[in-house]
Amino acid sequence: MVKMDSPPPRNGNGKVAGLPIISITPYLLDESSRDDIQERRAATSNALHRACRDFGFFYLDISAFADPREPDDLAKLARKFFSLPQQEKDKLALKNQDSARGYARLKENVTNGKADNHEGIDFYRPVENPDKTKPLWGINQWPTVPGFREKYERWVEKMKTLGMIVMEAMAIGLGMTPDEWKALRSQVDDSFWVMRVIGYPPLPNDHDGFSCGAHKDYGCLTFLYADPTPNALQVFVPRSKPGAAADLTGLPAENGSEKGVWISADPIPGCVVCNIGEMWEIWSNGLYKSTLHRVVHRGSNYRVSIPFFFEPNFNAKIAPLPAALRIIEAEKGEAKKTKAIKPYKSVVYGEFLTSKVGNNFTNGSGKYTNGTNGKYSNGN
Numbered sequence: 001m002v003k004m005d006s007p008p009p010r011n012g013n014g015k016v017a018g019l020p021i022i023s024i025t026p027y028l029l030d031e032s033s034r035d036d037i038q039e040r041r042a043a044t045s046n047a048l049h050r051a052c053r054d055f056g057f058f059y060l061d062i063s064a065f066a067d068p069r070e071p072d073d074l075a076k077l078a079r080k081f082f083s084l085p086q087q088e089k090d091k092l093a094l095k096n097q098d099s100a101r102g103y104a105r106l107k108e109n110v111t112n113g114k115a116d117n118h119e120g121i122d123f124y125r126p127v128e129n130p131d132k133t134k135p136l137w138g139i140n141q142w143p144t145v146p147g148f149r150e151k152y153e154r155w156v157e158k159m160k161t162l163g164m165i166v167m168e169a170m171a172i173g174l175g176m177t178p179d180e181w182k183a184l185r186s187q188v189d190d191s192f193w194v195m196r197v198i199g200y201p202p203l204p205n206d207h208d209g210f211s212c213g214a215h216k217d218y219g220c221l222t223f224l225y226a227d228p229t230p231n232a233l234q235v236f237v238p239r240s241k242p243g244a245a246a247d248l249t250g251l252p253a254e255n256g257s258e259k260g261v262w263i264s265a266d267p268i269p270g271c272v273v274c275n276i277g278e279m280w281e282i283w284s285n286g287l288y289k290s291t292l293h294r295v296v297h298r299g300s301n302y303r304v305s306i307p308f309f310f311e312p313n314f315n316a317k318i319a320p321l322p323a324a325l326r327i328i329e330a331e332k333g334e335a336k337k338t339k340a341i342k343p344y345k346s347v348v349y350g351e352f353l354t355s356k357v358g359n360n361f362t363n364g365s366g367k368y369t370n371g372t373n374g375k376y377s378n379g380n
């Protein structure tokens with residue numbers, strides 16, 4: 001479903017990009033509020049299903065859920081923090097805590113072996129009995145900028161609620177029964193969320209790397225708010241997909257052997273950019289793809305983005321969902337009818353995450369990143 005009453009997204013070449021715009025509004029309305037509510041919800045769920053199959057990326061219209069002034073305020077607070085003297089920002093350094101929660105300087109974060117041209121602060125779901133010597137088990141380090149913590153904590157609550165709403169809409173899109181949704185719900189109802197506040201100065205011409213190198217997010221759902229800077233976030237679209245005609249030329253290939261093109265996903269007012277992480281790839285047994293994306297910010301301004309990663313519960317066991325296997329089975333061609341489907345390997349989310357953090361320690365970056373550290377694999 002592409003909403004026609006808002007301007008179509010455009011990529012860096014000014015062509016219309018193929019990412020769909022999906023409104024979550026039908027899931028916010030009371031069930032009894034309109035006669036056609038079930039059809040509208042079904043349309044949203046079907047659009048989510050289609051978008052996750054085709055792109056793993058879409059715009060989520062949340063204008064009925066969050067006042068756009070709210071994330072604009074968050075970006076202002078972020079700018080206040082990033083404009084502080086370096087030694088003030090370093091007071092929140094990752095090494096003060098569990099090496100995951102806190103502030104990372106410009107170029108401290110590494111993706112695919114190259115320094116990312118951004119700085120940022122990472123926050124995680126608070127834990128009981130924090131212990132900063134244990135990976136991920138420290139406490140969040142909040143800037144003292146007035147209003148920062150309060151406003152960002154309000155955003156976290158909002159994004160957690162949005163995560164549950166989108167998960168339910170996706171469950172319906174995947175054809176799950178109420179009992180199946182109940183089981184999936186219990187894997188995400190205490191999300192081990194992550195929120196990053198990222199600042200991107202313009203990419204210097206001689207910089208050997210990207211603002212943020214190509215990676216797949218490895219959790220469940222990412223809700224990205226970004227300031228209005230155009231031509232920064234790019235999404236890799238396989239050649240066969242509808243948006244692929246609008247290529248961004250002149251940029252280095254960074255997508256391994258996959259055939260496709262990079263398109264810009266410029267911000268649209270009232271929407272967050274939403275993408276699925278590798279946990280959805282496992283749940284859907286590959287039916288939904290977690291998609292490569294990167295940031296190349298060559299503009300003249302300082303860009304701010306705030307991705308919220310709605311992740312599974314720390315102890316959730318992520319395994320292929322019967323509803324996804326049913327679809328794959330039903331769509332098998334005649335030639336493969338007797339061949340069993342190869343199930344994706346299951347993972348316990350917290351173990352998967354900790355191993356990623358462990359890898360990052362050995363790589364020297366010492367922090368959680370959503371990048372795949374040079375691997376484009378799906379974690380199988």
Ligand SMILES: O=C(O)CCC(=O)C(=O)O
Nearest residue numbers: 198226233295305307370
């Ligand atoms: O800043 C952006 O637009 C994207 C950031 C991102 O992809 C990430 O932090 O995983």
Ligand SMILES: [Fe+2]
Nearest residue numbers: 216217293370
């Ligand atoms: Fe990402």
